[in-house]
């Protein structure tokens with residue numbers, strides 16, 4: 064079969080895009096690349112940057128996808144419905160060996176095993192009739208962006224990355240050239256457990272020397288977008304000298320003030336950054352550069368569990384033609400999604416292009432330094448106050464400690480909120496030693512005089528199972544007060560043991576909620592949980608103690 068190249072979705076004139084001459088260029092160059100990589104070009108049909116409509120058709124025809132009542136494509140990722148951190152590895156080679164933070168997060172893989180898995184992925188892709196290619200960018204700032212190529216067997220995965228990467232213009236696509244990073248996604252096919260270094264049939268691996276990623280044995284689409292983030296979390300500091308952030312970001316419509324929201328999965332980055340009073344720069348991955356802030360991605364990946372038009376209208380309305388709903392249960396007659404049904408997983412998701420959010424800042428970058436940093440934590444112990452103001456030392460301390468919980472479903476095997484210390488609020492994606500990100504953050508915060516807030520979107524009035532999660536409306540009121548300046552001007556009291564400054568009053572938020580010692584009915588139980596959590600902080604922070612200033616070490620909880 065002759066390989067063909069389909070026009071990019073943004074192209075206005077299909078007829079022109081099928082013009083033979085412009086196509087032959089692409090085919091010539093791509094043929095060479097794909098043949099060299101081992102693709103059987105006589106057998107497979109390559110679909111490069113295929114139109115959304117045709118990806119819909121293929122996903123429906125070949126993968127059991129369904130069109131939802133609002134036009135989104137409902138897909139299923141199979142057995143894995145969250146990330147597989149235990150099966151994630153980085154290749155140990157001369158460029159990575161002295162840079163990477165090796166340890167429990169970054170498991171070593173040898174170069175030969177990578178080649179075996181890469182070949183296995185390509186062999187699998189060669190058994191398919193259709194192989195999808197999506198070429199796009201990561202990073203909205205042309206100075207710091209990279210070109211990413213995704214090669215996969217499912218139309219669903221191609222559409223997912225069409226939504227999550229930055230979509231090139233027709234001209235950019237024609238002149239795309241060699242990609243900087245390639246993802247081979249053969250997720251339907253297992254890794255061979257007898258291959259040296261494999262511990263299961265799932266394998267997600269990055270090779271920084273080859274600048275390639277191979278996925279076997281998991282079809283969870285989120286692995287690809289977080290793979291791109293891991294690469295940027297490496298390249299931005301190492302190659303460009305810029306700070307990559309696992310954060311969302313938005314900018315004030317009136318005064319152009321920029322806010323970064325750090326947070327591990329499920330803490331509220333996506334939910335809280337979609338704010339009708341502000342323009343959305345991005346919901347998950349950014350770079351704080353010398354000149355401002357830019358988004359790494361071209362789309363958002365929202366959790367849809369218990370989603371409602373009333374509570375989260377921007378996200379609810381982004382679920383339409385072109386969006387992908389992942390593992391969402393739907394009514395088989397009406398095709399209406401049931402966001403309350405967690406029968407498949409609690410980690411139900413929707414991936415949509417960022418322009419589906421009405422007040423998105425496009426291009427997704429600003430030439431302004433941040434004014435506020437919000438560190439989101441989801442405290443399952445119900446101990447931390449819903450908001451506290453951090454000193455620069457406390458900011459460094461909490462960033463390194465990264466205390467929060469893993470939310471159900473996002474990682475394989477996590478069934479209820481599990482307290483965790485996720486350094487830099489991005490442990491599953493961290494590549495370099497945490498101190499490197501923390502130093503850059505502290506330096507930038509000091510240089511630009513940024514205010515920092517710790518916001519607990521987790522439990523209040525009792526621990527998980529007893530208290531309740533901080534109602535979203537109060538968290539939104541708190542975030543509004545950060546932006547209006549009302550919080551900066553508030554009166555503060557000290558929250559003992561943790562030494563945190565908490566506002567004594569804030570309009571729209573009940574007084575007893577602001578101070579957890581008032582919210583807990585059982586004071587003795589509260590004190591015990593405070594001490595328990597403080598002890599956990601101290602234990603977790605021991606890892607970083609030697610590398611930080613005395614002042615930062617003392618900024619943590621004191622028993």
Ligand SMILES: Nc1ncnc2c1ncn2[C@@H]1O[C@H](COP(=O)(O)OP(=O)(O)O)[C@@H](O)[C@H]1O
Pocket residue numbers: 326327328329330331332333334335346364365366367368520521532533534535536538
């Ligand atoms: N107080 C709160 N603040 C933020 N999100 C909340 C709150 N209470 C409940 N939620 C829910 O928690 C989830 C947060 O997920 P999300 O914003 O996607 O997190 P992230 O983008 O950090 O992974 C959403 O389902 C949201 O509706």
Ligand SMILES: C=C(OP(=O)(O)O)C(=O)O
Pocket residue numbers: 146285289326327328329332347364473
């Ligand atoms: C997609 C993920 O991240 P987030 O929940 O931060 O969007 C993830 O952790 O798999």
Ligand SMILES: [Mn+2]
Pocket residue numbers: 329332333334346347364365366
């Ligand atoms: Mn998110």
